Amino acid sequence: xxxxxxxxxxxxxxxxxxxxxxxxxxxxxxxxxxxxxxxxxxxxxxxxxxxxxxxxxxxxxxxxxxxxxxxxxxxxxxxxxxxxxxxxxxxxxxxxxxxxxxxxxxxxxxxxxxxxxxxxxxxxxxxxxxxxxxxxxxxxxxxxxxxxxxxxxxxxxxxxxxxxxxxxxxxxxxxxxxxxxxxxxxxxxxxxxxxxxxxxxxxxxxxxxxxxxxxxxxxxxxxxxxxxxxxxxxxxxxxxxxxxxxxxxxxxxxxxxxxxxxxxxxxxxxxxxxxxxxxxxxxxxxxxxxxxxxxxxxxxxxxxxxxxxxxxxxxxxxxxxxxxxxxxxxxxxxxxxxxxxxxxxxxxxxxxxxxxxxxxxxxxxxxxxxxxxxxxxxxxxxxxxxxxxxxxxxxxxxxxxxxxx
Numbered sequence: 001x002x003x004x005x006x007x008x009x010x011x012x013x014x015x016x017x018x019x020x021x022x023x024x025x026x027x028x029x030x031x032x033x034x035x036x037x038x039x040x041x042x043x044x045x046x047x048x049x050x051x052x053x054x055x056x057x058x059x060x061x062x063x064x065x066x067x068x069x070x071x072x073x074x075x076x077x078x079x080x081x082x083x084x085x086x087x088x089x090x091x092x093x094x095x096x097x098x099x100x101x102x103x104x105x106x107x108x109x110x111x112x113x114x115x116x117x118x119x120x121x122x123x124x125x126x127x128x129x130x131x132x133x134x135x136x137x138x139x140x141x142x143x144x145x146x147x148x149x150x151x152x153x154x155x156x157x158x159x160x161x162x163x164x165x166x167x168x169x170x171x172x173x174x175x176x177x178x179x180x181x182x183x184x185x186x187x188x189x190x191x192x193x194x195x196x197x198x199x200x201x202x203x204x205x206x207x208x209x210x211x212x213x214x215x216x217x218x219x220x221x222x223x224x225x226x227x228x229x230x231x232x233x234x235x236x237x238x239x240x241x242x243x244x245x246x247x248x249x250x251x252x253x254x255x256x257x258x259x260x261x262x263x264x265x266x267x268x269x270x271x272x273x274x275x276x277x278x279x280x281x282x283x284x285x286x287x288x289x290x291x292x293x294x295x296x297x298x299x300x301x302x303x304x305x306x307x308x309x310x311x312x313x314x315x316x317x318x319x320x321x322x323x324x325x326x327x328x329x330x331x332x333x334x335x336x337x338x339x340x341x342x343x344x345x346x347x348x349x350x351x352x353x354x355x356x357x358x359x360x361x362x363x364x365x366x367x368x369x370x371x372x373x374x375x376x377x378x379x380x381x382x383x384x385x386x387x388x389x390x391x392x393x394x395x396x397x398x399x400x401x402x403x404x405x
Contacts, residue, residue: 008034008035008036008037008168008172008192009037010037010039010043010047010189010190010191010192011172011175011179011188011189011190012043012046012047012050012189012190013050013185013186013189014179014185014186015185017043017046018037019037019038019039019040019043019192020039020040020042020043020046021037021038021039021040021042021043023037023038024036024037024038025038025165025192025194027165027166027167027168036163036165036168036192036194037191037192038192038193038194038195038197039162039191039192039193039197039198040193040197040198040201041197041198041201043191043198044160044191044198044201044202044205047160047189047191048131048160048189048205048207048208050185050186050189051131051158051159051160051186051187051188051189051207052131052158052207053186054158054184054185054186054187055129055130055131055158056129057184057186057187058153058156058158058184058186058187059128059129059156059157059158061156061184063154063156066153066154066156067111067113067154069178069181069182069183070111070116070150070153070154070178070181071110071111072181072182073146073150073177073178073180073181073183074110074111074146074150075110076177076180076181077142077146077177082095082098082099082173085098111150113154115147116147116150116151116154117151118151118152118155119148119151119212119244119246120210120212120242120243120244121244124242124243124244125210125242126157126209126210126242127209128155128156128157129156129157130157130158130209130210131157131158131159131160131207131208131209132152132157132158132159132160132208132209132210132211132212132242133160133162133199133202133208133210133211133212134148134149134152134159134160134161134162134211134212134213135161135162135163135164135199135212135213135214136148136164136212136213136214136246137164137214137215137216137248138164138166138167138170139248140214141170142170142173142174145170145171145174146174148212149161149174149178149188152212153178153183153187153188157209157210158186158187158188158189159187159188159189160189160191160202160208161174161175161188161189161190161191162190162191162192162193162198162199163190163191163192163193165192165193165194165195168192171190171192172190172192175188175190199213208241209241209242210241210242210243210244211241211242211243211244211245212244213244213245213246214245214246214247214248215245215247215248216247216248216249216384217247249384250288250289250384250386252288252289252290252291253268253271253272253289253290253291254290254291254396255268255290255291255292255293255296255300256293257293257295257296257395259296261296261299261300261302261303262303264296264300264303265300265303265304265306265307266303266307268290268304268307268389269304269307269308272288272387272389273308273367273387288386288388288389288390289373289380289390289392290389290390290391290392291392291394291395291396292391292392292393292394293393293394293395294393294394294395297391297393300391301348301371301391304349304369304389304391305348305349305369308349308351308367308369329386330365332384332386333365333368333386333387333388334365336368336379336386336388337350337365337368339377339378339379340368340370340377340379343377343378343379344372344374344377345370345371345372345373345374345377345379345390346370346371346372347368347369347370348369348370348371349367349368349369349389350365350367350368350369351365351366351367351368352365352366365387366387367387367388367389368387368388368389369388369389369391370388370389370390370391371391372391373390373391373392374392
């Protein structure tokens with residue numbers, strides 16, 4: 001195992017290193033705050049130098065040998081995806097919930113090489129023996145992150161992995177698993193950054209052959225990289241950069257005209273708000289708009305409110321606060337509440353919990369349900385996946401509604 005798991009450092013050449021900037025950023029944890037390195041361009045150069053030195057060894061390895069190392073890491077992960085409980089604490093989940101959430105429902109004992117396909121398409125795919133920059137939004141969780149990194153490694157490329165600052169332990173845990181399974185130390189580097197300093201520096205580096213990113217807003221590669229061809233060791237040719245960006249956005253659910261309102265309400269509540277499949281709605285593809293046939297609308301609304309009530313004898317406060325609700329999401333939810341009320345929608349359900357600090361006077365919204373939502377309302381312009389449900393009276397064919405996830 002690397003020292004990064006204990007010291008919360010960057011990981012370059014298999015060794016934990018402090019950031020060149022000397023600064024850090026804090027992340028909420030169950031026991032308080034944890035400190036993570038704030039990387040900069042100098043850290044990027046060090047990471048790329050390490051990866052360039054490993055390109056020949058890793059890229060020249062037989063593909064079956066590379067797959068064997070990835071399978072060993074996968075087996076270690078499925079055996080215990082959160083051995084010290086750090087991620088469970090960060091998400092506010094039990095160990096059992098964390099395992100199911102991180103792994104998903106289809107955790108096989110061995111990787112199917114057919115699913116390890118690069119996210120790049122056709123001619124845009126980086127050449128074998130190049131470095132790929134990967135930074136995924138935390139809501140992709142561990143399985144998607146593992147598959148994404150493993151696909152590039154299997155293709156013979158080295159990976160520069162940058163963690164999501166909300167849950168940097170996800171990327172850190174993956175790096176430790178891969179190195180513990182025998183991955184060449186110079187085939188993977190891990191940097192932490194709570195902004196875009198590393199990403200912007202990578203944009204202008206001639207040594208990054210491709211970018212794999214995900215998030216709620218499009219990231220576009222600048223038209224021109226930095227002037228000059230020198231980069232430490234002579235002149236290099238600038239090749240075109242491959243680019244893959246997954247835009248995370250909500251989709252839409254439909255209630256069928258012949259559905260039982262009670263069963264439909266339970267299905268919607270489970271898909272939108274249950275802790276495991278959606279972490280209260282922050283995962284990609286979270287459905288925020290529900291189309292309900294007019295003749296079922298009243299009955300469905302009643303059943304949905306019943307489905308959202310806490311079990312008898314329990315209250316919302318019986319469950320621990322969810323530390324993964326960050327400040328940006330809290331602000332977004334407050335604005336959504338204001339927009340909905342000002343726009344004339346009817347708020348029929350609001351749940352608040354204390355903030356992570358435990359201060360009961362500074363609670364954050366956990367979920368909202370609006371009804372009587374009309375097409376001209378600003379609420380429908382909100383595209384970020386969040387624990388919000390907008391009910392509309394409308395018949396629809398589920399197959400006719402495009403998913404934006």
